[in-house]
Amino acid sequence: MTPEFRQHLMEVRANARQLYSSEEIDAAIAGMAEQINQDYAERDPLLLTIMNGGVVLMGKLLPLLDFPLQIDYLHASRYRGETAGTEIEWIITPGTSLKNREVIIVDDILDVGSTLLAIIAACEKQGAASVATAVLVDKVHNRKAQPGMKADYTGVEAEDAYLFGCGMDYREYWRNAPGLFAAQGV
Known part of the structure; x- marks a missing residue:
């Protein structure tokens, strides 16, 4: 990292x-866990984390879930260090x-939803019995890939801004920021 880029990140x-x-x-995560506990207590779900953003939510959510479950992950991205999305890139499957499994996809944010829809379709294609979605943040705007698109479990809603913290990044940094932040002037 150059000193100039470090300074930019700090600013x-x-x-x-x-x-x-x-x-x-x-x-908010505790509230999500309460609902998931009610819905899946007698089921055998596979929680599927979307890397890298979903790792913070998954890490905080898992200890609050009080039933047997399995976890796995995938890595699909539209951003790859940029501030605007491009085509979906499958990095790790x-x-x-997933055949006959009840899958809960865990991710950081529902923004436009194109990545999430592609992952849902991939899970269904692999034979998942059901696919639910859990996101920490639902970004409120009218550009969703499907009108009225919502996750099955949502922690908080946030304004239409460039967000970071809680797993969300600014140019691959600040996923560790304590809380959820809106970058200014981005």
Whole structure:
């Protein structure tokens, strides 16, 4: 990392507007877990994390789920270090068979939803019995890939801004920011 880029990253963080504190995010995740516990307590789900963004939500969600489950991950991206999405790139596919499984896809954000729709379709094509979605953030705007698109489980809603923290990145950095932030001037 160049000193100039480090300085840029520090300025982005310093000028960002905090939308949710870490405590508010943790409370939202606890609410998601409560609903998932109710819905899946007697089932055998496979939680499928979308890397890299979904790792923070998955790490906080797992200890709150009080039933036997399995986990796996995949890596599909539209951003790859950029601030605007391009074509979906499949980097790693799940190692676990999805055939006849009840899959819960865990991701950081539902923005436009194109990536999520592609992953849902891929799970269905691999024979998943059902596919549900759990996202930490639903970005509120009218550009969803399908009108009215929503995740099955959502932590918080956020404005239409460039968001980072809680697994979401700014140019592959600041996934570790404590809370959810809106970058200014991006």
